[in-house]
Amino acid sequence: MTGFSFTVHATDGTARAGTIRTAHGEVATPAFMAVGTAATVKAMQMRDVRETGTDVVLGNTYHLMLRPTAERVAEMGGLHKFMNWPHTILTDSGGFQVMSLAKLRKVTEEGVAFQSHIDGSKHMLTPERSMEIQSVLGSDIHMQFDECVELPNTREEIDRAMRLSLRWAERSKSAFRGGPGQAPFAIVQGGDQIDLRQASARELVAMDFPGYAVGGLAVGEPQEVMLRVLDETVPVLPAAKPRYLMGVGTPDDLLQSLSRGIDMFDCVMPTRAGRHGQAYTRFGRLNLKNARHATDPAPLDPESRCPAARDYSRAYLHHLVRSEEILGMTLLTWANLAYYQDLMAGARAAIGAGKLGDYIAETKAGWARGEEA
C-alpha cells in the first residue's frame, strides 16, 4: 500500500539478508549507505558510487537545510535529480549534527534552536520541521528527529534525552508526509543503559514505524559496549522491519553488527579515510602516505572489481597522496567504498549460504594476516 517494503530472504542465526523496496528501487541488505552529506559523496562521481554496488546514499538534513536549503533543492527537482542519484536516498533528521556541528544550541521540548556553523544564521529544527525538510528534499527514508547524547554520560541525562526522543518520535511520525515508497524510521536511544534502550525500543515498536534505527552508538564507547547494546536491543525490534545502526563503523563493526541482525549502516569512515590517504582492503587498513608504498608496483587489490583498487599502483597512490592531488582522494575513497560494498555483498551471500560464521572468520583472518601470506 505504501510501496515501501522489506523482505527477508535468508537468515543465519540472528543475521538476515533481504531487500528493501523504496520509491527509487531496491536495496540489498545488509546494506552500507554511502554518506553524501552536502548532496555529493565527497570526491566521487555518483556513477562510480553506483558501480561499487551502493544502493542507498545518505543525505544530511542539517547541511542541506543550511546550504543550498531544502526549498532550493526542491525547486531544482528534488535531491535525487539535484545530485544525479536516481536510486534510494535516506536523509537523517539533523538531530545528530545539530548537536555536533551547530553553534549556540538550545534544546527545548519544542526542538533545537541553533546557529549555522557556516554563517552564524539562526535556525530552528523541530520534529515537524525536520520531517518537512526531508519531505521537501524528497528522500525515500526519513529519520525521526531525536536527541543523541555523548557517551559516557549520566543515566539521568541519557534517560532525559531518550524520553524526549520518544515524544519527538510521535511528533515525527504524525508529521511524516511521504508518498508511496517513502517511509519514516524511528531511532532507539538510551545510551549504554540496557533497560533504557529496551524501554525506548518497546515504546517505538508500539508506534509501529516501517523501520527502526539504533542511534547514539559509536559515539566514543568501546565496541563491546555497542555490541552488548545490540544484543539486548535488537531482539525487542520486530523481525519484519529493517534495522539500521547509525554512524557505524569499521569493517569489523559492520560484520559484528550484521551478525546481530542489523540490516543497514552508514559511516563516513571509508570516504573520510580515503581523503586522508587511508585504504581499507582485504588485507587490512593501509596508510598510503607510508614510505613503504613508494616503490610498490602492486595495486591495492589485483582481484578487486573496482578500477581504483585494481588499476593503479600503490606507488602512484602514494605519490598522489604525498603530492596532495585530488585524484588520490578520489581513488582511495572509491576503493574504500568498493571494499565496504564487497564486504556487504560477501556477507549477504554468506547469510544466504548459511555460512556467515565462516565468512567472518575468513575475513578477519585476511585482515590479521595482511599480505605476508
Next chain:
Amino acid sequence: MTGFSFTVHATDGTARAGTIRTAHGEVATPAFMAVGTAATVKAMQMRDVRETGTDVVLGNTYHLMLRPTAERVAEMGGLHKFMNWPHTILTDSGGFQVMSLAKLRKVTEEGVAFQSHIDGSKHMLTPERSMEIQSVLGSDIHMQFDECVELPNTREEIDRAMRLSLRWAERSKSAFRGGPGQAPFAIVQGGDQIDLRQASARELVAMDFPGYAVGGLAVGEPQEVMLRVLDETVPVLPAAKPRYLMGVGTPDDLLQSLSRGIDMFDCVMPTRAGRHGQAYTRFGRLNLKNARHATDPAPLDPESRCPAARDYSRAYLHHLVRSEEILGMTLLTWANLAYYQDLMAGARAAIGAGKLGDYIAETKAGWARGEEA
C-alpha cells in the same frame, strides 16, 4: 624510420589540420594538450580526460624530477603506465618552471642550479640532464632545455637568453635518447623582438628538429604582441614539421594562433579555472560562484557530449563550488577540457572544409552573444 611523423591533411590559409604519430598513438592537430603536471590532470580521472577527445597529456619535468623522481617513475614502468595514460605524452624540459617555481636559481652556461620549492633540496638541470629525465620518464615528445625570460624585458636580456637557448638546443638534440616514435622539439625564443625571434627560428631550423615550439609567449604581453610574433616567426618554420605554441591560452588565443599555423597548444587555463569555479562554454566564460546561477536548472551546455557539461544543473554546480566540494572542481575541469577539445575538433573540421574564417566568426559571436539569444 624514427616512427615519429607529422602529416598535413588540409590547409585553410596558413592554418592546417594534420596528424602527429608517436610511439603511443595519433594526435589530431590542431591539438590541445591537457596539462598533467605531477602525473595527474588535476581533479580528473584519465578515463574522462580521454573521453573529452584529448590525444596528448603534458608532464612537467620539474615537478616529476622532484617528486616522485624520474627514476621512481621509470621503476614503475614509465610515465604512461604510472599515470594510466597509454596515449601520447609530451614532457617539457623543466626550463620554464625552474625559473618560475624554484628557489635560489643560478643560471650558467652549463645549466640551472636551484633549490626545490617543496623541500629546499639542491638540484641541477642541464640540457643533458633534462633530456635524460624525459627519456627516463618515457614521454613521446621531449622539449629542449631553454631559458625563458619574462616580458617586458630589455633587448639585451632577451638576446642573451635566446642565444643561450640556441646553444642548449644543440646540446639537447645531441643528448636526445628517444627510440622509435619519440622526438625532440626545439623552442624558439626571442621575446617580443621580431628579428631575434626570426634569428632563433632560423638557427633552430638549421639544426633540423622533428618539431618546433614557440616559447616565451603568454608571459604577460598583450595578445596583439603574441600574434605579431607568430605572424613573423611561423613562416620561418618548416611547413612539414609540427608547431607548438607553449602555455597558450584562452579559447580566442587558440583560434587566433591556429589560424596562423600553430598545431599544438598546452595551457593550465581550463583545468585551473575549473578548480576555481569558472566554466568555459560556447556562450563565453561563466563564474559558477555567482549568485545568478543558484537557481538555474539548466546545465552548462545541453548540447555538449560531456556528461559534466550536460548532466548537472548550474544550480548544483553553484552549490558544489560554494560548498568547496571536490566534485565541483572535477565537473568544471572536465567540462572545460571538453570545451577546449570541442573547440579544436571544430577548428579541424572547419580547416578541412576550408571554412575556418566562418567557424572563428561564429564561435566568437557565440561568446559575445552569451545566452541572451
